[in-house]
Amino acid sequence: MATIYDVARAAGVSISTVSHVLNGTRYVSEETRSRVLEAIAQLNYRPSSLARAMVRQETDTIALIVPDNVNPFFAELARGIEDYGFAAGYNVILCNSDRSTTKELAYLDMLISKRVDGVIYMTADMQAERLQPLLDHKVPVVTFDRDYPGIDAILLDNFQGGYLATRHLCELGHRRIACISGPDAGTRSGDRVRGYQQALAEAGIPYDPALVIAGDWTFESGRAAARRFCELAQPPTALFASNDIMAIGAISYLQAHGRPVPAQVSVVGFDDITLSAFYAPPLTTVATPIIEVGQRLCQMLLDRINGQLPAEAQRFTVCGELRIRGSTAPAPRVP
Amino acid sequence: MATIYDVARAAGVSISTVSHVLNGTRYVSEETRSRVLEAIAQLNYRPSSLARAMVRQETDTIALIVPDNVNPFFAELARGIEDYGFAAGYNVILCNSDRSTTKELAYLDMLISKRVDGVIYMTADMQAERLQPLLDHKVPVVTFDRDYPGIDAILLDNFQGGYLATRHLCELGHRRIACISGPDAGTRSGDRVRGYQQALAEAGIPYDPALVIAGDWTFESGRAAARRFCELAQPPTALFASNDIMAIGAISYLQAHGRPVPAQVSVVGFDDITLSAFYAPPLTTVATPIIEVGQRLCQMLLDRINGQLPAEAQRFTVCGELRIRGSTAPAPRVP
DNA sequence: CTGAAAGCGCTTACAG
DNA sequence: CTGAAAGCGCTTACAG
Secondary structure, three states: OOOHHHHHHHHOOOHHHHHHHHHOOOOOOHHHHHHHHHHHHHHOOOOOHHHHHHHHOOOOEEEEEEOOOOOHHHHHHHHHHHHHHHHOOOEEEEEEOOOOHHHHHHHHHHHHHOOOOEEEEOOOOOOHHHHHHHHHOOOOEEEEOOOOOOOEEEEEOHHHHHHHHHHHHHHOOOOOEEEEEOOOOOOHHHHHHHHHHHHHHHOOOOOOHHHEEEOOOOHHHHHHHHHHHHOOOOOOOEEEEOOHHHHHHHHHHHHHOOOOOOOOOEEEEEEOOHHHHHOOOOOEEEEOOHHHHHHHHHHHHHHHHOOOOOOOOOEEEEOOEEEOOOOOOOOOOOO | OOOHHHHHHHHOOOHHHHHHHHHOOOOOOHHHHHHHHHHHHHHOOOOOHHHHHHHHOOOOEEEEEEOOOOOHHHHHHHHHHHHHHHHOOOEEEEEEOOOOHHHHHHHHHHHHHOOOOEEEEOOOOOOHHHHHHHHHOOOOEEEEOOOOOOOEEEEEOHHHHHHHHHHHHHHOOOOOEEEEEOOOOOOHHHHHHHHHHHHHHHOOOOOOHHHEEEOOOOHHHHHHHHHHHHOOOOOOOEEEEOOHHHHHHHHHHHHHOOOOOOOOOEEEEEEOOHHHHHOOOOOEEEEOOHHHHHHHHHHHHHHHHOOOOOOOOOEEEEOOEEEOOOOOOOOOOOO
16 A cells, blocks of 8 residues: 555655645645645555554544444434544444443453544443543543543433323323333432332322332333233333333233233333334333434543543533323223 | 553563563563563553554454444344454444445545455445445455445345245235335345235236335335325235335334224335334344344455455355244235 | 564654 | 654564
């Protein structure tokens, strides 16, 4: 592959000059400039970002760590990030952690070695130590929906989301309202559950622990939870799932087992992935502007990288809003 | 950040020795070795992949170009690729082209400059010239479901897929069977349509062009096609969509407009994305082992990169298989 | 068993 | 208006 030396030779100039016309970083006479440009075209020259990165100490590459890019939520987030990054001249390395600590660590090592300019970290539980390798090597990090001290983040108002979803169900006259939480009841999905409890309390509905089942964010777990709810002596007439995927898993079970949604049971999800509007029935959900959040995450990271942010960690909170669609309806009359 | 010189100094050895213990590339006495290891730990040293890449002329990085990673089909493919790449020590750069030529070109330039070891290219139409920049710079490329001369590829038996889907519908007694094709009727989705026609012919059903509408692989386009079919004087009782997304878009329209699936109209898709099993009703579809295809694509690329493949372009064909689920049923009796 | 040195391909002061 | 040279941080013959 042609190098800057080849170009310089072909144009009869020094490599300094070639470099400067390449980067527009100092004046070059029109005549020299065009000779250089011509040589570049002739040789089909593409400067090596590697060599450039070595001296500039920046790679124009960032990394995204998610549990699984197939999950539509992370897919959409990735899209927003990638879009913003591309527009700003950055590439993004995709990393799936499967929520595995060892895989994550392996990735962090690779990413540090590759000298990525920053990473968007979105995975696993609340152990801030997991980010330590990055911090040790001064690699900027931003996260979403996770509150690590000293790390830039966009936060989600989970309490409010759980509250809105459940209040909607209460207002439709439901009294037995179940909840599929996330696995880590202590933290994020915990707030969604607390919002659920708050709405229940305001509606004067006693909290029944039998109506809360933990899922693991997958279709399958939503499905399994629905099955268990159906086996209850008094099955719920409504259901709030902590994400759309589990809501959809639940609906697929209910529809297939003679409990039509929303005629017999109402379901509301969380996230508003694209698919939700196209489900049958279309899913009522607490909508987050996922792609936009991705873009803002990336913006935040790049701003941090380029020193445009104050020293202290930045923090923004986005609120979900209730999007009412076809999966919720007034509670069936008690016979 | 600590460099190999810092480590050498701390351990009282030359950088050659550090390099060799790092890479296990020549014998180092146990004692020296442990001194080096200790220095590495002490300094929290991470070798620079950049510097390494400069001299080795390989970056251990590949790129994946897809139209849109949010599309579950590409999301799953990306997952398979990323998995295989990770296991082999490669990172993958994610690129969304939106099927835009200019975006694609911009990406190719970035990727060539970054000296990626290879790219998995999966996008847009059949213009082989688009790959020219890669070929000019001798960057290995593999594709899926696209047949460029001289390029390694995994191919899909689209004809067979369209045929299986449609034959299934015929066997259920349907006579008015519609088809949602892809936008590029000339090529891949074209083969799916030809398979559809073949099955029709074998069942003695005359081909009716009014029953074929082109979509663009999105939910929306499936939905729109379903609407137009419903407006026909004699609406179809069955529908083959060239991918699952469009099938789902169609079902969501049908269910919402008093044409229950499968009671009044049967629908079969193509791909078998994870979601399809969880749709309501679960989608009958022509299943492709998407994740596995991704893995094999990546394997093929790495084999090519590492010179384990014969000079001539490799070519494998995978056949879809019919997965019968809840979205198809016997044709309704004609009253 | 280990080290000195060239070279990978750029950017960027420093000089003139 | 332009060039010579150092340096980014490694790997890898070459020597001993």
